[in-house]
Amino acid sequence: MTSAPPPPVLELRGVGRTYPGSPPVTALHPTDLRVESGDFLAVVGPSGSGKSTLLNLLGLLDRPTQGSYRLAGTDVGSLSERDRAALRGRRVGFVFQAFHLLPHRTALENVALAQLYVTRRGEPRQANGARALRRVGLGHRLHALPSRLSGGERQRVAIARAVVNTPDILLCDEPTGNLDSATADAVMDLLAELNQAGVTVVVITHDPAVAQRPPRRVTILDGRLSEAAPAGRTAGGAR
Template sequence: MTATASPPVLDLQGVSKAYPGPPPVTALHPTHLRVETGDFLAVVGPSGSGKSTLLNLMGLLDRPTHGTYRLSGTDVATLTERDRAALRGRRVGFVFQAFHLLPHRTALENVALARLYVTARGEHRQADAARALGRVGLGHRLDALPGRLSGGERQRVAIARAVVSAPDILLCDEPTGNLDSVTAGTVMDLLAELNQAGVTIVVITHDPAVAQRARRQVTMLDGRLSEPAPGGRSAGGRQ
C-alpha cells in the first residue's frame, strides 16, 4: 500500500493582487510558489517590490485578486472570513520587525495569550508558553516585562509566541530589522535551529545577508517573483 504524499504547506498557483485605481496598481503579478514541509525560504527584495503583499496573502491577511492558494491542502478561497481567521490561528505563526509585545505583560503572559483561543485551561496555556520560551533560550526570563528585555530577547519572545501553537509555517517579516548585526545573527541562528527541528519558515527581508541564512531564496522585484534555476538562470515566477 503506497503512502499518500503530504501536500505542500503553501501552494500558490497564478496568485496575483491588484488594487483599483485610478490608476489601478498591480502589486503582485501572477505568482507560482510551493513551500514544502521543512523548507527555509527567504523572499528578498527592495522596499516596494511586493514582499509585504505576498506575505499578507500567504498569511491569510488579504485575499488574492486571481489565482489559487492552498494552505496545507486547504483551498482558502472557499473559506469564510471566520474560517480563514481560525485556519490562520492554527496553521500560521507570525514574527514581525516590530515585536508587538504587550508592555505590561510578562514574557510568559505575552506568549500564553497566543494560546487563548486554542487552549481553554489557563494552566495549559502557561505550561505551553513556558516550554516555548525555554525552546528559544528564555526559560530564565519568564517573569520579565518587555521593557526589561534586550531587543534580541524581545524578538525571541515574539518567536516563542509564534511557535507556541506548533503552526504549519512561520512567516517572518524583516525579523532582524530593528536589531544590530550581532543580535540579528543570533536571531537567525535561532530560526535555523527551529528549522532543523522541523519548523517550516519563510523570511521576508531586504537584507541579502539575512537571505543567505535560508536554504532557498526567491527574489521580488516590481511585483514579480523569480527563483534562480539550476545553473544560475532565472526560473521566472514558476517554482
C-alpha cells in the same frame, strides 16, 4: 501500498493582487510558489517590491484578486473571514520587525495569550508558554517585562509566541530589522535551529545578508517572483 505524500504547506497558483484605483495598481503579478514542509526560504526584495502584499496573502490577512491558494492542503479561496481567521490561528505563526509585545505583560504572559483562541479550555497555556520560551533560550526570563529585555530577547519572545501553537509555517517579516548585526545573526541562528527541528520558515527581508542564510531564496521585484536554482539544478521559477 505507499501512502500519498503530504500536500505542500503553501501552494500559490497564478496568485496576483491588484488594488483598485485610477489606474489600478498591480502589487503582485500572477505568481506560482510552492513551499514544502521543512523548507527554509528567504523572500528578498527592496521596499515597494511587493513583499508586504505577498506576506499578507500568505498569512491570510488579505485575499488575492486572481489565482488559487492552498494552505496545508486547504483551498482558502472560498472560506469565510471567520474560517480564515481560525485557519490562520492554527496553521500560521507570525514574527514581525516591531515585536508587538504587550508592555505590561511578562514574557510568559505574552506567549500564553497567543493560545487564547486556539487551545481548548483547560489546556495548560502557561506550561506551553514556558516550554516555548525555553525552546528559544529564555527559560530564565519567563517573568521579565518587555522593558527589561534586550531587543534580541524581545524578538525571541515574539518567536516563542509564534511557535507556541505549533503552526505549519512561520512567516517572518523583516525579523532582524530592529536589531544590530550580531543580534540579527543570533536570531537567524535561532530560526535555522527551529527549521532543523522541523519548523517550516519563510523570512521576508530587504537585507541581502539575511537572505543568504536560508538555503532557498526567492527574489521579488516590481511584484514579480523569481527563484535562482541551487547549484546543480536549472532554474525553473519558484517551485
